[in-house]
Every structure is written in C-alpha cells, then in structure tokens.
Amino acid sequence: MTHRFDDSTVAAILRHMNDDHRDDNLLIVSAFGSSGAFRAARMTGLDGAGGDWAAETEAGDEVAVRVDWPGGAITERPEVRREIVALYDEACRRLGVTPRPH
Numbered sequence: 323m324t325h326r327f328d329d330s331t332v333a334a335i336l337r338h339m340n341d342d343h344r345d346d347n348l349l350i351v352s353a354f355g356s357s358g359a360f361r362a363a364r365m366t367g368l369d370g371a372g373g374d375w376a377a378e379t380e381a382g383d384e385v386a387v388r389v390d391w392p393g394g395a396i397t398e399r400p401e402v403r404r405e406i407v408a409l410y411d412e413a414c415r416r417l418g419v420t421p422r423p424h
Contacts, residue, residue, distance in 0.1 A: 324369050324370050324371045324395070325369060325370025325371075325395065325396065325397040326369055326370070327368065327369065327370070327399065327402075331399055332367065332368060335365075335368060335399075335402055336365050336366070336367070336368075339364075339365040339406070340364045340365055344362075344363075344364075346406075346410050346413075347363040347364055347365055347375060348360060348361075348362060348363045348377075349410060349413040349414065349417060349419065350363070350373075350375065350387075350389065350409050350410060350413045351363040351375045351377040351387045352413065352417060353412065353413035353414075353416040353417050354387060354389045354409070354413065355375075355377055355385065355387040356385075356387075357377070357379055357385065359379060359380045360377040360378060360379055360380070361378050361379070361380055362377070362378040363375050363376065363377040363378065363387070364376055366386075368402065370391075370395050370396050370397055371390055371391065371395055372388055372389050372390040372391050373388075373389055373391070373405075373406065373409070374386065374387070374388050375387045375388075375389070389409060391405040391408075391409075392405060392408040392409060392412060393405055393408060407424055
C-alpha cells in the first residue's frame, strides 16, 4: 500500500514548492510530462510513490502530471526533499539546463 503523508505535511510541502520553486515545478513537468510544452505548473499532491502536478499547456489547457520518485517508495518527510531534488536534477539533465547548487 502506498504511504500517505499527513495533511499538514502535504500542505507544507505544497506551499513551499508552489511559493518558492515555481520554476522547478515547470522544469519537472516539462521533462516528465507527455506534452513537454508547458507555460506554468504547480504541485498539487504527493504520496509515498510520487508527486502530482497540474501543468498549463501553451494552449491554456490544464493537464495532470504524475511522476514517480526516482529512488522508489518513501515513507518519511525528509525523503520528499531528496526525491524532489533528484527529479529536479534529472529534469535539468533531460532539458539540457545547468542545475543550481543544492
């Protein structure tokens, strides 16, 4: 069964990602989403198996993007940061973007 983080943990992570890492959200959906042509993205959820984003296409449509954690299933809050950083790094690699230091 997939691990579910408590509501306050999820809310804090979403707030942080959507307030402080908007560009990272866009990089992640651009690298892992099916369209690749997005103009905005926000993280909408997460669980022990992966993260969820809502991505806005260039045409203005919203699509859901689900990305599994690169390191596999997780159960602890500190693991979320590690996995999101890994997604960011892989997104940069796929898109040919130089990642910033962590």
